[in-house]
Amino acid sequence: MADGATVGVPIELRKVTKAFPGGGEPAVRELDLHIPAGEIVVLLGPSGCGKTTTMRMINRLIEPTSGDILIGGRSSRDIDPDRLRRHIGYVIQQAGLFPHMTVAANIAQVPRMLGWPRKRIAERVDELLTLVGLEPETYRSSYPRRLSGGQQQRVGVARALAADPPVLLMDEPFGALDPISRERIQDELLRLQEELAKTIVFVTHDVDEALKIGDHIAIMQRPGHVVQYARPAEILTNPAGDYVEQFLGGGSSMRLLRLTQVGDIELDRIPYASEDMDARDLLREVELDGRGHALILDGMRRPLRWIAQAELEGVHGPVGDAGEPVTVSIGHRMTLQDALETLLNADTDVLPVLGRRRAYAGALSLGTVQNAIQSIKARERERRLRRGEAP
Amino acid sequence: MTVESAAAKEETTPEPRIGRSWHVILPPLCYLAVAAAMVGYTQAVPLDGIEHGSLNLTFLRRRTWEHVELVFFSTVLVLVVALPLGVLLTRRALRRATPVVLALVNLGQATPAVGLVVLLAVLFTIGFWTAVVALFAYSLLPTLRNTMVGIEQVDPRLVDAGRGIGMSAAGVLFKVELPMAVPVILSGVRTTLVLNVGTAGIAAFIGSGGLGDLITTGVSTQRNLVLITGCVLIAVLALIIDWLGGLAQRYLSPKGLT
Numbered sequence: 045m046a047d048g049a050t051v052g053v054p055i056e057l058r059k060v061t062k063a064f065p066g067g068g069e070p071a072v073r074e075l076d077l078h079i080p081a082g083e084i085v086v087l088l089g090p091s092g093c094g095k096t097t098t099m100r101m102i103n104r105l106i107e108p109t110s111g112d113i114l115i116g117g118r119s120s121r122d123i124d125p126d127r128l129r130r131h132i133g134y135v136i137q138q139a140g141l142f143p144h145m146t147v148a149a150n151i152a153q154v155p156r157m158l159g160w161p162r163k164r165i166a167e168r169v170d171e172l173l174t175l176v177g178l179e180p181e182t183y184r185s186s187y188p189r190r191l192s193g194g195q196q197q198r199v200g201v202a203r204a205l206a207a208d209p210p211v212l213l214m215d216e217p218f219g220a221l222d223p224i225s226r227e228r229i230q231d232e233l234l235r236l237q238e239e240l241a242k243t244i245v246f247v248t249h250d251v252d253e254a255l256k257i258g259d260h261i262a263i264m265q266r267p268g269h270v271v272q273y274a275r276p277a278e279i280l281t282n283p284a285g286d287y288v289e290q291f292l293g294g295g296s297s298m299r300l301l302r303l304t305q306v307g308d309i310e311l312d313r314i315p316y317a318s319e320d321m322d323a324r325d326l327l328r329e330v331e332l333d334g335r336g337h338a339l340i341l342d343g344m345r346r347p348l349r350w351i352a353q354a355e356l357e358g359v360h361g362p363v364g365d366a367g368e369p370v371t372v373s374i375g376h377r378m379t380l381q382d383a384l385e386t387l388l389n390a391d392t393d394v395l396p397v398l399g400r401r402r403a404y405a406g407a408l409s410l411g412t413v414q415n416a417i418q419s420i421k422a423r424e425r426e427r428r429l430r431r432g433e434a435p
Numbered sequence: 436m437t438v439e440s441a442a443a444k445e446e447t448t449p450e451p452r453i454g455r456s457w458h459v460i461l462p463p464l465c466y467l468a469v470a471a472a473m474v475g476y477t478q479a480v481p482l483d484g485i486e487h488g489s490l491n492l493t494f495l496r497r498r499t500w501e502h503v504e505l506v507f508f509s510t511v512l513v514l515v516v517a518l519p520l521g522v523l524l525t526r527r528a529l530r531r532a533t534p535v536v537l538a539l540v541n542l543g544q545a546t547p548a549v550g551l552v553v554l555l556a557v558l559f560t561i562g563f564w565t566a567v568v569a570l571f572a573y574s575l576l577p578t579l580r581n582t583m584v585g586i587e588q589v590d591p592r593l594v595d596a597g598r599g600i601g602m603s604a605a606g607v608l609f610k611v612e613l614p615m616a617v618p619v620i621l622s623g624v625r626t627t628l629v630l631n632v633g634t635a636g637i638a639a640f641i642g643s644g645g646l647g648d649l650i651t652t653g654v655s656t657q658r659n660l661v662l663i664t665g666c667v668l669i670a671v672l673a674l675i676i677d678w679l680g681g682l683a684q685r686y687l688s689p690k691g692l693t
Contacts, residue, residue, distance in 0.1 A: 103599065105595070105598060105599055126601050126602070126603050127601065128601075129598070129599060129600060129601035130600070130601030131601075134596070134599035134600050136592060136595065136596055136599065137592070138592070140592050140593060140595065140596030140599070141596075142593060142596070142597075142610075142611055142615075143593075143615070143691050143692055144614050144615055144689035144690070144691050144692055145691070146691070153600055153602070153610075154600050154601060157601055157602065157606070187690065187691030188691065189691060189692075189693075203600065204600075213599075
């Protein structure tokens, strides 16, 4: 897959306008948007805001009234629409699979149109099924109706990737799935994207989905213009005006928790020691820290036990194997939300955070999380002030 | 039927469930038994000269074959006209013409069959081909209508998906719209066939032959046996052709739709 795979190209929308005949105000008005190569850009907004129209103009399912769209530096107007679309992956809600064709035939459509030899197509189909997590033997010759919604959507993604296009357009692809399948396939898409680095334009009205999968989010407002185009964290901490704030619908601190990984924030420090450290030295540190306990690490710096101040008092020589084993810890890849959940369910106020190779990287308490959120917000506020924007 | 063969190529799994095939042949065997009993009876009882003229086996065979020919040619004509016309009328550019065409076709269907047959005979000439044209006019609607409905009921998202992955308009028509419409189109064709078998009986009025000849003879000479034999044979033919249509519908419809 990785060999010779096509990575994303940038897409540039320049003063793109779409007015439908007899439609009054244009659906999209003088839209400028730069979509960087290899990123997922989410067009987010309520229905009727022009996000789907914008996306469909990229592969010319809708022709712009005026303006220019450059894909990898080439104007889309210069390419025959059918040919253009064969090199842009297209995924829609409920996958849009052809029910009268097998899974393999569905995936093979674009390579067939491109005139690939039969053998290469068959190999490609199996490769793609494996890539999206479906066993080729089992699914190759099934019909779409026999598959679950999530499986259909995977086949839809496989079909879009069939001819290895640099660009993928996805129009509310996971909108019809139940929450659990949706979460799972979103994770899957992010995993795939890490590997493939396509340029993906993703249309949704689901704020959480946008925050989760978008590298950049363009929030759109009726009629057809972008009110804010920024990274998810910035949109949460610094929404551009009432409209965005209203559309996000509150709870932005909670969302920030979901967006931030434990490894990204400043962690707490607690006293720690190896088993052969002198107990009196450790006791001094614990007294200085004032919270009454310390961590014992093994030779690879992996947390072994909690030891309380009382257990250290009066002990001479090495710390040894005193203390309670560490049962709950937090990974540095966890989102703050999951970490918070773990923290609330644990019976200690502080939990060790494990970094690479499960080595001790710091500690997390409710206070740490709170500080982190505050500092993220403060940082954004400062950035805003520096840019001289109104708060 | 190039459309079905294209769809069949997509199929990779073997067709299961052959075990219940006797279920499928049972009805036509019954129909044939009824026809055989009827004809057998006419051969066994004593007949007068008029009856013998209409009920001898050579004559029956010829009339039956003529009937099948009437149905065959009129249905082929319907297919040749209705399928392309139905497709055209669902294209965006021609959609405005739809009500006009449907009104015309409805006219053919709404006119009483006898009137239509006689009218055409007056306008042109009597004989086989005039009857074929009359049957065509009378049975065009179901196939045309179902072709249009079959195509229109294809989920627009599938058409969008087809265009979106780079199929041309013709590609979408032949690879998505028509295969998906096959079950509905075939059910229209089946209706056309059955209509034609029945209406072809009337064609005897304008000297085009067919089993209707037995009915007109039976009525005009007051030979009930001849009349009834004609009716039964037409009914049996209609049932058998309907059964064949059902088979076609089952085996030509693309897999994966249910």
